[in-house]
Amino acid sequence: MALTPVYFTSPIGYEFAPGDARRLARGACPGKVRAREVSAPPRSMIMARKGSLEAERRAIAKDRDALAAREAKLRDNEQKASIELMRKSPLGKAPFERVEAFFAALGKLGLDEAEKRLSAS
Known part of the structure; x- marks a missing residue:
């Protein structure tokens, strides 16, 4: 069974080291714990x-x-x-009027609908 580390803190400005926490978890005397000051x-x-x-x-x-x-x-x-x-493509070789009409129809249908209809044929 593995022990999970326990961290204890004392009054503001002091912190116990992880080794001290292990000693406390094993039942060591809390009075002998050495605290170290934490500074900014x-x-x-x-x-x-x-x-x-x-x-x-x-x-x-x-x-x-x-x-x-x-x-x-x-x-x-x-x-x-x-x-x-x-x-x-064939559109690049077609007369301008036909290309213009094709894009007008494409605009009315929408790209998704035109793709669906072209893939179905």
């Missing part, structure tokens, strides 16, 4: 952390901008690929 980090450490947080925010904003640029480039490439597919 120094002000210089807090200021250094604040600076690193600002640097992290700037890095994230830079990555976000780079990602937005990549997404815009991808949309442009997809649009160019769509145009190239259109040119190679």
Whole structure:
């Protein structure tokens, strides 16, 4: 049977070490437990952390901008690929009036309905 670690705390500002908790769990005398004081980090450490947080925010904003640029480039490439597919398809070889009428009908039906009807035939 494994013992789960138990952590005890004493008055504010003190904390028992995990080894002390194991000793207490085994029935050691609580009067002999050595507590260690927990203190706040120094002000210089807090200021250094604040600076690193600002640097992290700037890095994230830079990555976000780079990602937005990549997404815009991808949309442009997809649009160019769509145009190239259109040119190679029968629609690219058809007269403009027929292509215009086809897209008007497609707009009325909706893309899902047109796909369903085309796949059924």
